[in-house]
Amino acid sequence: xxxxxxxxxxxxxxxxxxxxxxxxxxxxxxxxxxxxxxxxxxxxxxxxxxxxxxxxxxxxxxxxxxxxxxxxxxxxxxxxxxxxxxxxxxxxxxxxxxxxxxxxxxxxxxxxxxxxxxxxxxxxxxxxxxxxxxxxxxxxxxxxxxxxxxxxxxxxxxxxxxxxxxxxxxxxxxxxxxxxxxxxxxxxxxxxxxxxxxxxxxxxxxxxxxxxxxxxxxxxxxxxxxxxxxxxxxxxxxxxxxxxxxxxxxxxxxxxxxxxxxxxxxxxxxxxxxxxxxxxxxxxxxxxxxxxxxxxxxxxxxxxxxxxxxxxxxxxxxxxxxxxxxxxxxxxxxxxxxxxxxxxxxxxxxxxxxxxxxxxxxxxxxxxxxxxxxxxxxxxxxxxxxxxxxxxxxxxxxxxxxxx
Ligand code: F3S
Numbered sequence: 001x002x003x004x005x006x007x008x009x010x011x012x013x014x015x016x017x018x019x020x021x022x023x024x025x026x027x028x029x030x031x032x033x034x035x036x037x038x039x040x041x042x043x044x045x046x047x048x049x050x051x052x053x054x055x056x057x058x059x060x061x062x063x064x065x066x067x068x069x070x071x072x073x074x075x076x077x078x079x080x081x082x083x084x085x086x087x088x089x090x091x092x093x094x095x096x097x098x099x100x101x102x103x104x105x106x107x108x109x110x111x112x113x114x115x116x117x118x119x120x121x122x123x124x125x126x127x128x129x130x131x132x133x134x135x136x137x138x139x140x141x142x143x144x145x146x147x148x149x150x151x152x153x154x155x156x157x158x159x160x161x162x163x164x165x166x167x168x169x170x171x172x173x174x175x176x177x178x179x180x181x182x183x184x185x186x187x188x189x190x191x192x193x194x195x196x197x198x199x200x201x202x203x204x205x206x207x208x209x210x211x212x213x214x215x216x217x218x219x220x221x222x223x224x225x226x227x228x229x230x231x232x233x234x235x236x237x238x239x240x241x242x243x244x245x246x247x248x249x250x251x252x253x254x255x256x257x258x259x260x261x262x263x264x265x266x267x268x269x270x271x272x273x274x275x276x277x278x279x280x281x282x283x284x285x286x287x288x289x290x291x292x293x294x295x296x297x298x299x300x301x302x303x304x305x306x307x308x309x310x311x312x313x314x315x316x317x318x319x320x321x322x323x324x325x326x327x328x329x330x331x332x333x334x335x336x337x338x339x340x341x342x343x344x345x346x347x348x349x350x351x352x353x354x355x356x357x358x359x360x361x362x363x364x365x366x367x368x369x370x371x372x373x374x375x376x377x378x379x380x381x382x383x384x385x386x387x388x389x390x391x392x393x394x395x396x397x398x399x400x401x402x403x404x
Contacts, residue, residue, distance in 0.1 A: 018069030030165030050096030113323035130158035201234030312343030313399030
């Protein structure tokens with residue numbers, strides 16, 4: 001890779017260990033991707049989930065601080081594995097807080113959310129950024145038209161240096177459509193967009209899909225639900241919706257050459273995806289999880305309105321996950337009181353699976369998120385009951401999943 005003298009000095013260690021280790025990471029990734037050079041980024045989003053990083057992650061971040069590491073560009077933080085306000089933390093939970101504090105000392109914003117978009121963190125069209133958390137990349141690339149790869153630990157390196165390798169989603173020709181998905185199914189609501197995202201991700205694999213046939217632009221909540229499921233079921237960081245997303249004015253212009261034959265996504269395909277997602281049958285519910293990715297203020301208001309006058313079953317642990325900023329807004333409006341008064345646990349910072357308190361193995365979980373469904377099945381072997389937000393709330397109140 002071609003480096004500037006300043007970048008070479010960082011790599012040589014002339015500017016301290018944090019910048020040297022960051023440059024080693026970026027140049028290794030860049031070399032593997034045949035990147036010709038490094039380009040500036042304007043922001044980063046960091047995953048510091050303590051359940052994944054453990055003590056090694058804590059020690060690394062704290063050493064960066066001790067050796068003078070400071071972030072060169074804005075850095076937000078993904079969901080962490082504990083509510084920051086929890087009292088009586090375990091050692092592991094305190095380690096998670098130490099990781100967050102280390103990032104804050106280097107200049108990070110403690111946003112602690114997998115849905116940074118509802119906190120106003122919105123890169124503009126054409127901006128180059130380095131965001132980790134797989135679910136953020138499709139939104140950044142596809143909806144906003146900004147540019148990021150699906151970053152991992154490299155996002156910390158980008159935060160320290162303000163740089164990322166010029167490769168993959170940062171390059172015009174890598175952002176073109178590769179397969180065509182013709183959607184004839186009627187898609188609306190976060191649950192249906194989540195199912196569509198899961199199916200589109202699986203069909204796409206490592207190819208950028210173009211979805212044609214969606215007549216109404218999705219809401220932000222629907223885009224977020226789609227993108228999260230899309231990312232976790234596939235391997236690409238971008239999708240297009242013909243006539244709607246900014247780099248896809250129409251089907252003909254988003255492909256290099258003529259559009260390929262389309263794969264049809266009809267009502268039967270969505271029904272099959274529902275069946276693949278939900279492996280549980282009607283009967284008692286142990287857990288309800290809404291807010292994956294973290295719920296917006298609108299979703300909290302809607303849930304409060306649906307729960308008005310109702311009360312969660314004592315047999316159900318009823319979660320709605322959100323971030324601290326949204327939680328505070330909802331509290332100011334009285335929405336948190338309505339929800340907690342009805343027996344709902346409104347979590348901030350973490351969620352049912354990004355937590356040291358994971359759902360018990362084999363639980364029966366009702367959710368409206370295909371991403372939560374996949375995670376809960378894989379980390380807790382949960383039995384999944386999948387439906388609309390209203391279905392999940394009804395199950396939370398009655399303690400029963402009534403659908404087949
Ligand atoms: Fe967020 Fe947890 Fe879902 S971190 S994307 S709510 S699995």
